[in-house]
Amino acid sequence: MKPPAFEYVAAESEEQALELKDRYGDDARFLAGGQSLVPLLSMRLASPSTLVDINGLPDLDAVTVASDGVRVGALARHADVLAHVEARRVQPLLAMALAHVAHATIRNRGTTVGSIVHADAAAEMPMVLTLLGGSVEAASVRGTRTIPAPELFLGPLESSLAHDEVATTAFFPALAPGAGVAFDEIARRHGDYALCGVAALVDGDTVRAGFVSVSDVPTVVDLSGVADEDLGEAALAALDPAEDIHASAAYRSQLVRVLTTRVVRAARDHASDRASDRASDRARGTA
Amino acid sequence: MTEELHDVRLVVNGTPHEVRVPARRLLSDALRHDLGLTGTHVGCEHGVCGACTILMDGRPVRACLVLAVSAVDTELTTVEGLAEPDGSLSPVQQAFKECHGLQCGFCTPGFLTTVTAGLRDNPTPTHEECRDMVAGNLCRCTGYQNIVKAVERAAEIIGERA
Numbered sequence: 001m002k003p004p005a006f007e008y009v010a011a012e013s014e015e016q017a018l019e020l021k022d023r024y025g026d027d028a029r030f031l032a033g034g035q036s037l038v039p040l041l042s043m044r045l046a047s048p049s050t051l052v053d054i055n056g057l058p059d060l061d062a063v064t065v066a067s068d069g070v071r072v073g074a075l076a077r078h079a080d081v082l083a084h085v086e087a088r089r090v091q092p093l094l095a096m097a098l099a100h101v102a103h104a105t106i107r108n109r110g111t112t113v114g115s116i117v118h119a120d121a122a123a124e125m126p127m128v129l130t131l132l133g134g135s136v137e138a139a140s141v142r143g144t145r146t147i148p149a150p151e152l153f154l155g156p157l158e159s160s161l162a163h164d165e166v167a168t169t170a171f172f173p174a175l176a177p178g179a180g181v182a183f184d185e186i187a188r189r190h191g192d193y194a195l196c197g198v199a200a201l202v203d204g205d206t207v208r209a210g211f212v213s214v215s216d217v218p219t220v221v222d223l224s225g226v227a228d229e230d231l232g233e234a235a236l237a238a239l240d241p242a243e244d245i246h247a248s249a250a251y252r253s254q255l256v257r258v259l260t261t262r263v264v265r266a267a268r269d270h271a272s273d274r275a276s277d278r279a280s281d282r283a284r285g286t287a
Numbered sequence: 288m289t290e291e292l293h294d295v296r297l298v299v300n301g302t303p304h305e306v307r308v309p310a311r312r313l314l315s316d317a318l319r320h321d322l323g324l325t326g327t328h329v330g331c332e333h334g335v336c337g338a339c340t341i342l343m344d345g346r347p348v349r350a351c352l353v354l355a356v357s358a359v360d361t362e363l364t365t366v367e368g369l370a371e372p373d374g375s376l377s378p379v380q381q382a383f384k385e386c387h388g389l390q391c392g393f394c395t396p397g398f399l400t401t402v403t404a405g406l407r408d409n410p411t412p413t414h415e416e417c418r419d420m421v422a423g424n425l426c427r428c429t430g431y432q433n434i435v436k437a438v439e440r441a442a443e444i445i446g447e448r449a
Binding site: 001002003004005006007008010031034035038039041042043051053055056079102103104105106108109189190191 | 333
């Protein structure tokens with residue numbers, strides 16, 4: 001369980017990091033938090049010739065909150081995004097989901113952007129980005145481009161980042177004033193990979209739910225107009241729960257049924273709580 | 288082929304050390320093999336068990352998921368650095384002793400570092416918060432009940448000593 005040998009470069013500038021990635025392509029990997037990459041190295045499931053450590057680059061750890069949403073830099077640790085009060089206010093689903101990302105010790109080092117581009121359908125943040133209609137900024141020596149979440153996830157652990165690109169920022173859109181969100185997941189232990197996880201976004205008549213661990217890529221299902229008792233089956237029609245050592249496919253399907261209904265209701269409650277908070281704020285403002 | 292070596296300055300428990308290591312040296316191995324600080328235990332080596340948890344700039348991290356070369360410019364605290372300056376047990380160590388929060392002791396360094404930081408951030412945790420604090424650490428001996436009791440007791444001791 002030791003990583004294979006590789007060249008190591010502690011990048012001193014973003015330009016240098018991008019040039020190295022351009023030169024080595026898929027043979028070079030970026031090291032940010034390393035909470036997925038280092039185990040892959042140790043298990044020899046990845047053997048890049050070059051590791052470009054971006055931890056020393058300035059400003060990439062910023063979490064920037066504006067009225068349109070939250071921008072998370074490539075070096076922002078899960079723990080810092082989770083603790084960010086303004087980020088939580090503008091997009092409450094961020095903190096709801098981040099509390100379920102691994103254990104606190106892993107969140108201290110692991111980065112949100114790294115988790116997204118790792119593109120694991122058993123991870124929370126790729127799904128959250130997809131459900132919210134977010135995007136990722138990718139940079140290369142050729143320039144920068146914005147990749148919308150649905151175009152980012154191609155398959156299990158496969159993103160559409162080109163061989164010379166690095167993700168520099170993830171953008172999570174703000175929650176609309178009348179909307180509500182909720183998240184829940186079932187895992188063997190809190191912090192373990194979810195057997196099934198569900199997030200819901202309710203905005204007026206629009207109901208969308210995103211799913212963790214029950215499909216190959218982060219999957220969002222439109223459940224608008226579906227009666228409460230049919231939510232689980234409607235979701236299952238778009239999903240493909242698989243059996244593994246932790247749970248049977250039938251059990252995962254049952255979790256989809258139970259959690260989808262529970263989480264959609266919670267998101268609806270969240271929307272009405274926010275509406276009444278706003279009403280009381282307005283009442284106070286005019287009193 | 289000879290592997291390139293990197294000169295790395297690691298500050299562990301307040302003491303700076305210079306080590307020459309290959310880039311692939313895990314921080315857990317650098318602490319144990321290069322510095323002889325064998326208090327940090329290595330269990331699963333892929334981030335699951337929590338035995339190798341140390342504090343990096345005060346925050347718990349898995350030493351097996353950090354490369355030694357990327358630990359430059361950080362302050363590291365291992366289990367060897369937890370005792371009081373006079374050598375007596377820290378509140379968390381004292382509580383684990385009092386509550387029988389360890390049996391074979393293999394997982395203990397990871398629990399001690401995790402709980403030390405956890406109680407610093409939340410000095411008055413609820414029972415649930417105590418359980419959550421140690422949820423990322425595996426113990427095959429105790430069944431966890433006495434570990435959770437030790438977390439609660441450690442919070443008391445910190446209050447008593449304050």
